[in-house]
Amino acid sequence: MLFNSIDFAIFLPIVFGLYWLANNKLKLQNILLLVASYFFYACWDWRFMFLLIFSTLLDYYTGLKMSDTNSAGMKKFWFWLSISVNLGFLGVFKYYNFFVTSFADGLSQLGLHVNPWTIKIILPIGISFYTFHGLSYVIDIYKDRIKAEKNFIDYALFVSFFPLLVAGPIERATHLLPQIQRERHFNYAKAVDGLRQILWGLFKKIVIADNCAEYANQIFNHSATYSGSTLVLGALFFTFQIYADFSGYSDIALGTARLFGIELLRNFAYPYFSRDIAEFWRRWHISLSSWFRDYLYIPLGGSRGGTWMKVRNTFIIFIVSGFWHGAAWTFIVWGALNAVYFLPLLLTNNNRNNLETVAQGKTFPTFREFFSILLTFGLTVLAWIFFRAADIHHAISYIAGIFKPSLFSIPEVKPLTVILLVILFILIEWRGREQPYAIADFGLQWKKPLRYALYYAIIFAIIWFGGKEQEFIYFQF
Amino acid sequence: MRKFIVKIFSFSIIPFILILVPTLLYMKRDVYADFKQYNNYSWKYSFQQLGDLSTKKLLKAPNTKYNSFIFGSSRTTGVYACYLQQKIPNAHFFHYANWNESIGGMDEKLKLLDTLGYNISNVIIYLDTDNTFENDGACHPSDHYLLTQKSERDYMLSHYKSFFSSLNADKIKILCGMPVSGGIYPNWESDPVTNDCKHFCTDSIIATYDDVLHDEKFIHKMDSLKANGYLYKRSATQQYRPQQISAGEERMLLSMKKTFEKHNTSYYIVIAPLYDQEKFAPADMAILQRCFGSHLYDFSGINAITNNVYNYPDRKHFQPYISKMILDSIITDKSSVRVQMTKR
Numbered sequence: 001m002l003f004n005s006i007d008f009a010i011f012l013p014i015v016f017g018l019y020w021l022a023n024n025k026l027k028l029q030n031i032l033l034l035v036a037s038y039f040f041y042a043c044w045d046w047r048f049m050f051l052l053i054f055s056t057l058l059d060y061y062t063g064l065k066m067s068d069t070n071s072a073g074m075k076k077f078w079f080w081l082s083i084s085v086n087l088g089f090l091g092v093f094k095y096y097n098f099f100v101t102s103f104a105d106g107l108s109q110l111g112l113h114v115n116p117w118t119i120k121i122i123l124p125i126g127i128s129f130y131t132f133h134g135l136s137y138v139i140d141i142y143k144d145r146i147k148a149e150k151n152f153i154d155y156a157l158f159v160s161f162f163p164l165l166v167a168g169p170i171e172r173a174t175h176l177l178p179q180i181q182r183e184r185h186f187n188y189a190k191a192v193d194g195l196r197q198i199l200w201g202l203f204k205k206i207v208i209a210d211n212c213a214e215y216a217n218q219i220f221n222h223s224a225t226y227s228g229s230t231l232v233l234g235a236l237f238f239t240f241q242i243y244a245d246f247s248g249y250s251d252i253a254l255g256t257a258r259l260f261g262i263e264l265l266r267n268f269a270y271p272y273f274s275r276d277i278a279e280f281w282r283r284w285h286i287s288l289s290s291w292f293r294d295y296l297y298i299p300l301g302g303s304r305g306g307t308w309m310k311v312r313n314t315f316i317i318f319i320v321s322g323f324w325h326g327a328a329w330t331f332i333v334w335g336a337l338n339a340v341y342f343l344p345l346l347l348t349n350n351n352r353n354n355l356e357t358v359a360q361g362k363t364f365p366t367f368r369e370f371f372s373i374l375l376t377f378g379l380t381v382l383a384w385i386f387f388r389a390a391d392i393h394h395a396i397s398y399i400a401g402i403f404k405p406s407l408f409s410i411p412e413v414k415p416l417t418v419i420l421l422v423i424l425f426i427l428i429e430w431r432g433r434e435q436p437y438a439i440a441d442f443g444l445q446w447k448k449p450l451r452y453a454l455y456y457a458i459i460f461a462i463i464w465f466g467g468k469e470q471e472f473i474y475f476q477f
Numbered sequence: 478m479r480k481f482i483v484k485i486f487s488f489s490i491i492p493f494i495l496i497l498v499p500t501l502l503y504m505k506r507d508v509y510a511d512f513k514q515y516n517n518y519s520w521k522y523s524f525q526q527l528g529d530l531s532t533k534k535l536l537k538a539p540n541t542k543y544n545s546f547i548f549g550s551s552r553t554t555g556v557y558a559c560y561l562q563q564k565i566p567n568a569h570f571f572h573y574a575n576w577n578e579s580i581g582g583m584d585e586k587l588k589l590l591d592t593l594g595y596n597i598s599n600v601i602i603y604l605d606t607d608n609t610f611e612n613d614g615a616c617h618p619s620d621h622y623l624l625t626q627k628s629e630r631d632y633m634l635s636h637y638k639s640f641f642s643s644l645n646a647d648k649i650k651i652l653c654g655m656p657v658s659g660g661i662y663p664n665w666e667s668d669p670v671t672n673d674c675k676h677f678c679t680d681s682i683i684a685t686y687d688d689v690l691h692d693e694k695f696i697h698k699m700d701s702l703k704a705n706g707y708l709y710k711r712s713a714t715q716q717y718r719p720q721q722i723s724a725g726e727e728r729m730l731l732s733m734k735k736t737f738e739k740h741n742t743s744y745y746i747v748i749a750p751l752y753d754q755e756k757f758a759p760a761d762m763a764i765l766q767r768c769f770g771s772h773l774y775d776f777s778g779i780n781a782i783t784n785n786v787y788n789y790p791d792r793k794h795f796q797p798y799i800s801k802m803i804l805d806s807i808i809t810d811k812s813s814v815r816v817q818m819t820k821r
Binding site: 006020023186188191192452455456459463464466 | 478480481484488491492634638641642644
């Protein structure tokens with residue numbers, strides 16, 4: 001069930017009510033959350049429950065085996081068993097057809113024609129996310145960072161907790177498991193804050209993302225017929241669509257978890273206000289980029305070693321990150337392009353600048369900061385074109401279509417209401433950039449009627465300006 | 478916790494009332510005819526979907542009531558079922574058109590009729606070069622849930638969201654039970670039996686079917702539309718649409734043909750004579766010919782009908798007598814019928 005659906009609006013209060021009725025009964029609360037999570041997942045497609053449960057059982061069992069054994073060899077055996085089976089499932093469901101058809105295309109370039117044996121398979125929703133949950137758990141046990149969880153209910157809940165099950169954030173056992181294991185007491189302030197974050201997430205998803213999606217799809221799907229200026233607008237609409245969609249989902253996930261007394265990892269920190277690409281990647285899909293940093297980049301040597309090692313590791317990390325998003329060359333090119341953006345900063349040791357929020361404590365950025373933000377934003381928009389395009393050829397022709405004399409003409413598609421909503425959204429995000437989410441502290445000092453009026457206005461905007469419903473983009477990953 | 482629950486309730490009171498009252502009014506006015514059954518279903522409001530209303534009407538009738546059907550877009554409003562019933566013995570027609578009908582919509586309607594146990598003896602279909610093959614043949618999202626394969630709940634919810642998402646003064650008046658007029662209220666009465674749009678089937682309707690509007694007022698109006706460019710000048714050379722029939726749409730065409738073969742249907746697939754004078758791309762025509770062969774009748778492109786601007790009251794539709802001319806030419810073994818010119 002979608003977060004922005006009536007089904008979820010019925011599901012959540014029921015689970016919330018039953019959960020807090022079981023106050024001070026930790027075991028019962030965890031069982032309830034687990035059952036609710038499996039129900040939530042089964043609403044998508046009950047057939048893939050078996051895969052989720054199998055993956056959970058596998059990692060639980062191999063985790064216990066690794067913890068119990070004293071033999072380094074056996075430990076390695078259980079470790080690689082878990083890794084290979086988890087990645088095997090991911091590989092088959094997500095990447096098999098891509099590799100087979102790419103292999104066949106490659107052979108046809110050499111004049112050899114084969115009929116690729118592709119399989120008609122549906123991608124289980126959330127597989128990329130819950131697989132990575134399990135992998136991080138297994139790797140942390142192998143590296144002796146944590147002990148295996150003996151309680152199956154607690155472990156299964158860590159993997160399947162419904163707010164993060166289908167589109168993250170990708171949690172770490174070190175962060176989430178302790179919260180599952182300890183008692184949770186109802187906290188009024190956190191619950192209200194959670195509701196506020198859910199409201200803001202719904203606004204981002206329904207008002208901004210869904211409205212931008214309508215025009216992004218129209219322009220990208222008929223890009224050959226539009227002027228350069230319209231194509232720029234299309235790229236911008238997609239840029240805001242993907243941000244509002246994914247960060248909106250994350251806000252709803254974090255807010256929902258907070259209702260149950262659980263804090264999830266922050267996933268977005270206003271990435272479009274970044275002053276360079278390194279900062280962007282510290283602020284965009286934080287749970288994924290930090291996962292790749294800790295479990296792939298650092299084990300490969302990170303930024304230690306010579307220039308060649310740095311270049312190699314950077315390309316590996318960004319290309320794998322792109323590939324994680326989907327089995328298509330466009331995602332790989334998107335990743336590679338970001339690596340090209342990132343490398344100059346890394347090689348000149350400028351990848352750790354701009355660690356604080358831009359214009360911290362001030363209303364406006366400096367001219368230099370503003371220029372840096374615009375440049376970084378422009379590079380990001382260019383890369384998103386590859387992310388959105390149907391294929392490489394489409395992306396290249398889209399970009400070529402921008403750089404024509406028609407770039408300076410008035411766009412053929414100009415939905416003024418949506419543009420104004422996006423501008424308003426940017427202003428609200430800018431105002432709240434030092435907060436965990438944009439309206440975290442908005443109106444808290446106001447009198448209750450005025451504060452309520454603000455929330456009613458957001459609800460009204462969600463109902464009135466709600467775009468044509470689109471599925472969350474990251475569900476396809 | 479109690480404080481939280483009380484806070485939620487107190488916060489929710491105003492939005493609850495603001496949502497509950499319009500929702501109850503919406504259900505009472507039943508603008509999409511979702512909540513109650515009616516004796517007749519007509520296109521009263523512009524936001525209703527004709528195909529949806531027609532399906533509701535059909536579902537009320539026994540499956541022995543009709544054995545002949547008309548499919549297509551608003552261009553078929555000029556196809557009079559009552560006239561066809563005179564031409565074809567033992568034919569009981571149901572006008573099953575839809576606004577902006579797609580090939581997928583027609584295919585789903587045929588499948589529905591087959592599922593409901595209808596005998597499909599005669600079918601007239603209008604294909605439009607400009608919109609039948611769009612969006613990969615997807616059904617119109619507002620069409621009946623038995624056609625779109627949505628759940629009934631999602632279908633009613635989509636009507637609800639659609640009504641309130643573009644709320645305006647006229648819709649508020651409708652909710653309050655006040656009279657409305659203008660574009661939002663076309664109020665086309667449909668024939669209770671044949672479902673013909675905008676008229677009841679009477680002898681006088683059939684008698685005036687081939688009336689050609691040719692009075693001075695009409696001529697003056699058309700000449701003004703030509704002068705201001707609304708009825709634009711068409712190209713002197715034959716133009717073709719870009720190729721548009723997708724693989725999925727071709728499968729829909731074959732599915733329709735299979736249904737016709739199953740029912741031993743007498744069917745007539747007409748490519749409508751649109752004002753733009755554009756024909757299907759040759760590749761698309763080849764697909765249509767492969768599917769329907771001698772059942773396909775092409776009235777599109779540059780010809781005597783489309784050359785005469787007075788045949789078009791607007792850029793999208795043609796006069797009813799044109800449909801009569803088409804029906805007479807395809808159903809009576811191509812013997813032409815002279816169109817009577819009568820002054821109004």
